[in-house]
Ligand SMILES: Cc1cc2nc3c(=O)[nH]c(=O)nc-3n(C[C@H](O)[C@H](O)[C@H](O)COP(=O)(O)OP(=O)(O)OC[C@H]3O[C@@H](n4cnc5c(N)ncnc54)[C@H](O)[C@@H]3O)c2cc1C
């Protein structure tokens with residue numbers, strides 16, 4: 001364990017971040033690595049409680065409690081405290097294929113359920129995870145490890161987000177030949193086109209893809225499976241197929257004025273901005289917030305990333321609408337430990353908006369009624385309607401000026417086409433119906449599904465978990481198939 005009584009004697013330090021006033025001037029990551037001495041001190045706060053809820057990874061009251069990939073947190077905390085960094089990395093790599101992504105962008109449900117958090121502040125688990133993986137890369141401990149033997153079995157993974165990458169990594173490790181097909185021109189899924197570079201720099205994604213390639217995984221980009229390659233071709237060439245195609249169907253806001261210029265889906269905006277940075281592609285006027293009054297509709301993480309992106313592009317003002325109320329400052333009685341704490345936080349984009357414009361850009365209990373445009377068909381504003389507020393007050397109708405509006409109201413599950421081609425059944429909310437839980441096999445034999453495509457829009461860490469579990473299911477399936485053939 002860490003230091004005896006460490007959690008009582010040492011104060012929690014949060015993850016090190018660049019100052020908001022500095023980081024808004026560029027597109028580099030806003031989080032930085034905690035210095036060694038500080039990280040070891042923070043690791044000393046782990047009390048080896050005996051029942052480490054931090055690593056359980058279960059769903060309680062519809063929220064995530066503990067780490068979904070069951071990271072061996074108390075073990076690596078102790079190793080870091082003792083300065084055994086390489087051993088700590090080896091423990092971390094046992095359960096997490098991509099700590100460089102989770103340690104930057106995971107909402108850290110582990111910390112919400114840390115036992116120390118029951119009596120004081122939780123251990124800074126995510127900062128410690130980041131320090132371990134950053135050190136592992138810096139020291140050259142993360143090297144390609146191709147499998148020693150090949151099974152001769154071929155698996156196609158469709159989609160190269162964290163679910164597809166984790167699945168491919170696990171299957172390759174046990175010797176199967178894995179080919180990852182990706183519709184976009186670069187692998188990474190939402191890690192590449194979606195999550196902005198302030199959270200995960202694209203060179204970190206490229207670095208991991210490069211390692212996976214050196215380990216023997218084949219990547220085919222700009223291949224839209226179902227269109228550029230038929231389901232029959234896939235079935236003929238591969239022994240198993242895993243669909244990790246994400247939950248890309250976004251929700252629309254079908255209200256008066258939606259057709260006006262200057263109103264765009266958030267994902268189109270974020271993708272265009274990343275492409276502008278990667279390739280210098282020209283930004284369409286609708287995707288350039290410079291000097292504009294921006295309104296983001298939708299109170300979630302995607303909306304937050306739009307706020308941070310608009311700030312970096314030099315917007316004149318930014319407001320974000322959410323339909324729910326402000327979260328309480330402390331846990332409510334209905335949200336006890338070890339559930340994920342549903343409490344108010346000032347996340348990176350909001351901190352930046354406060355620094356620049358002097359206020360939090362979030363507006364609560366807002367319902368957009370209609371968009372208003374000028375004669376040229378460009379949006380000039382919108383009206384928000386009466387909405388029964390959580391505090392019982394009726395919000396009055398209000399007009400808001402806007403030159404640019406981004407719609408970030410969530411996703412509706414996996415795109416239909418490929419699943420229809422495979423004749424795979426989905427439920428009414430767009431999720432893939434599993435033939436046999438937790439086999440990850442769909443209603444079609446030899447075709448599996450994992451990640452957001454299976455569970456609906458979620459988190460990187462859940463996508464990794466799904467990719468790992470689906471890989472184990474595929475391995476078992478191939479093994480059984482092989483045994484039957486040999487009979
Ligand atoms: C803007 C935004 C910010 C986010 N921020 C965070 C965050 O900070 N922390 C966090 O934990 N999670 C975050 N998430 C959620 C997280 O990114 C997802 O849960 C995760 O990426 C899901 O992984 P996946 O592999 O299932 O799917 P995806 O990452 O969506 O990857 C699916 C891939 O499949 C490809 N594909 C689809 N159809 C085909 C086809 N027919 N042929 C070939 N390829 C195909 C797509 O092009 C895509 O690349 C964010 C999501 C968004 C949208």
Ligand code: SF4
Pocket residue numbers: 066067068069071073102103106107108109110111125126129461
């Ligand atoms: S992956 Fe997320 S939940 Fe797991 S230890 Fe890291 S920050 Fe915590």
